[in-house]
Amino acid sequence: MSAPVFVVVGHPNKGKSSIVATLAQDDSVEIAPDPGTTTHSRRFPMRVDGRVLYTLVDTPGFQRPRDVLRWLKQHETSVVEHPTIVQRFVEQHAGTSQYAAECGLLRPIIDGGGILYVVDGSVPFGSEYEPEMEILRWTGRSSMALINPIGQERYIEQWEAALGQYFKIVRVFNALTAEFEKRLELLRAFGQLREDWRQPMEVAINDLVNERTRQRRRAAEAIARMLIEMMTLTVGKTIPPQADAKAYYSTLEEEYKQKLRHIERTSRDTVQSVYQHYQVQREDADAAALVSSVVEGDLFATETWRLFGQTRWRLAMLGAASGATVGGIVDASVGGASVLLGTVIGATVGGAVGWHAAEWSSNFRLLTLPGIDALALGGKYLQCGPTTNRNLPYVALGRARWHHRLIALRTHAQRNVIRLDTVPQQAGGLLPLEESEERALERLFAEIRKAAGSERVWDMVEEVRAVVQRLLERDEQS
Numbered sequence: 001m002s003a004p005v006f007v008v009v010g011h012p013n014k015g016k017s018s019i020v021a022t023l024a025q026d027d028s029v030e031i032a033p034d035p036g037t038t039t040h041s042r043r044f045p046m047r048v049d050g051r052v053l054y055t056l057v058d059t060p061g062f063q064r065p066r067d068v069l070r071w072l073k074q075h076e077t078s079v080v081e082h083p084t085i086v087q088r089f090v091e092q093h094a095g096t097s098q099y100a101a102e103c104g105l106l107r108p109i110i111d112g113g114g115i116l117y118v119v120d121g122s123v124p125f126g127s128e129y130e131p132e133m134e135i136l137r138w139t140g141r142s143s144m145a146l147i148n149p150i151g152q153e154r155y156i157e158q159w160e161a162a163l164g165q166y167f168k169i170v171r172v173f174n175a176l177t178a179e180f181e182k183r184l185e186l187l188r189a190f191g192q193l194r195e196d197w198r199q200p201m202e203v204a205i206n207d208l209v210n211e212r213t214r215q216r217r218r219a220a221e222a223i224a225r226m227l228i229e230m231m232t233l234t235v236g237k238t239i240p241p242q243a244d245a246k247a248y249y250s251t252l253e254e255e256y257k258q259k260l261r262h263i264e265r266t267s268r269d270t271v272q273s274v275y276q277h278y279q280v281q282r283e284d285a286d287a288a289a290l291v292s293s294v295v296e297g298d299l300f301a302t303e304t305w306r307l308f309g310q311t312r313w314r315l316a317m318l319g320a321a322s323g324a325t326v327g328g329i330v331d332a333s334v335g336g337a338s339v340l341l342g343t344v345i346g347a348t349v350g351g352a353v354g355w356h357a358a359e360w361s362s363n364f365r366l367l368t369l370p371g372i373d374a375l376a377l378g379g380k381y382l383q384c385g386p387t388t389n390r391n392l393p394y395v396a397l398g399r400a401r402w403h404h405r406l407i408a409l410r411t412h413a414q415r416n417v418i419r420l421d422t423v424p425q426q427a428g429g430l431l432p433l434e435e436s437e438e439r440a441l442e443r444l445f446a447e448i449r450k451a452a453g454s455e456r457v458w459d460m461v462e463e464v465r466a467v468v469q470r471l472l473e474r475d476e477q478s
């Protein structure tokens with residue numbers, strides 16, 4: 001059985017494409033503030049696992065409804081014949097430029113699509129809407145009206161009264177902000193339009209719910225991998241035997257931080273594609289955004305650490321409780337075939353963990369290259385990382401949770417750049433960790449630090465993923 005098709009029609013600029021984008025979870029749908037954005041009818045299937053659950057058809061809406069209705073009435077024979085006459089209209093005008101928009105939207109309706117008629121609840125009802133509603137009635141197809149409260153809800157009651165005369169079901173639906181549950185509710189209503197759509201729409205809803213759990217799981221795994229990568233990251237450089245290692249600190253540390261930023265960005269991209277948000281623009285960290293934007297602001301911005309980091313005191317408590325090393329130099333098993341652990345110099349820069357970026361510490365180690373490498377390369381290898389900073393995973397996790405929440409709750413109709421100026425006021429209190437979660441994380445983080453440099457650190461992904469996934473689920477409800 002083919003999946004239900006819904007054709008979205010209405011006046012220009014009333015949010016038709018926004019509804020298509022949100023329900024098809026497709027951010028490639030063209031949406032813009034100016035009327036006339038959609039110029040051709042186009043199908044957007046909602047797929048899960050490659051299977052089409054339903055299809056939305058985006059249309060430009062009627063351009064010349066009065067002329068069309070006049071034509072229909074001129075050719076009217078009896079009410080029974082109305083759908084046939086509409087079909088004749090399309091057949092006679094298909095391929096002409098005069099009624100391209102009308103033919104483009106009526107064709108999929110004639111072919112069996114349901115009608116979603118979209119109006120703007122912030123402007124009053126007027127007689128100019130009647131011809132198009134009349135044409136839609138002539139098609140004889142199942143139809144529903146959606147009142148999109150663009151901006152305000154002033155005229156909703158008036159619209160409900162008018163639309164009720166033409167449409168079996170009338171709903172208020174804000175495509176821009178509709179939460180997952182709201183979207184499911186609407187899909188359920190689609191299932192009521194026709195008896196043979198009830199079952200496929202129930203299946204669709206079920207699949208969407210399951211898909212959402214899978215998405216959260218995949219996002220949590222991406223975040224878990226990010227945390228492990230960050231915590232185990234090292235960068236290094238071979239330096240001349242007589243050189244002063246400290247002279248290389250700043251460039252090496254910059255490289256190290258760039259890599260951490262890159263790991264974070266890559267993880268963000270993964271999370272966004274998990275939720276099919278491919279075109280989201282994130283505010284890049286320009287000077288102003290560094291302070292104001294937490295997720296896209298710099299990973300090392302003070303504000304970020306203040307918001308998402310643990311306090312020194314808290315870390316000490318957690319460390320003691322979990323038996324993790326508190327402060328000082330963590331066991332530095334570096335691993336890697338050509339690198340042996342040598343002398344540790346200048347181990348930590350401001351070794352204590354803190355909640356300010358200024359206290360960010362990446363540690364340097366000077367390693368002696370073994371055997372043949374020592375002869376060939378001059379014998380000294382300066383390495384930055386793995387970090388001993390115990391706050392890094394908390395900060396990275398806090399940022400990742402905030403980003404995930406924005407993405408998971410974002411409809412595909414939203415086109416705004418993700419900016420998080422509002423975060424600093426809210427974030428601290430919004431995504432807290434419960435004591436048991438902190439303990440679980442602290443234990444896992446300590447184990448990751450211990451296993452850094454060996455492949456078995458990746459065995460930790462599953463456990464970290466499970467904890468993160470629970471957090472993500474809760475975040476969506478907060």
Ligand SMILES: Nc1nc2c(ncn2[C@@H]2O[C@H](COP(=O)(O)OP(=O)(O)OP(=O)(O)O)[C@@H](O)[C@H]2O)c(=O)[nH]1
Pocket residue numbers: 011012013014015016017018019030031032033034035036037038039059060061148149150151173174175176177
């Ligand atoms: N505030 C608000 N804006 C909305 C809502 N729905 C749509 N918009 C905005 O209204 C404008 C038009 O939305 P579209 O979805 O492109 O409307 P359309 O009916 O497809 O427009 P055309 O293709 O030009 O006919 C866009 O700027 C949307 O962001 C809403 O529910 N609330």
Ligand SMILES: [Mg+2]
Pocket residue numbers: 016017018030031037038058059060
């Ligand atoms: Mg459009």
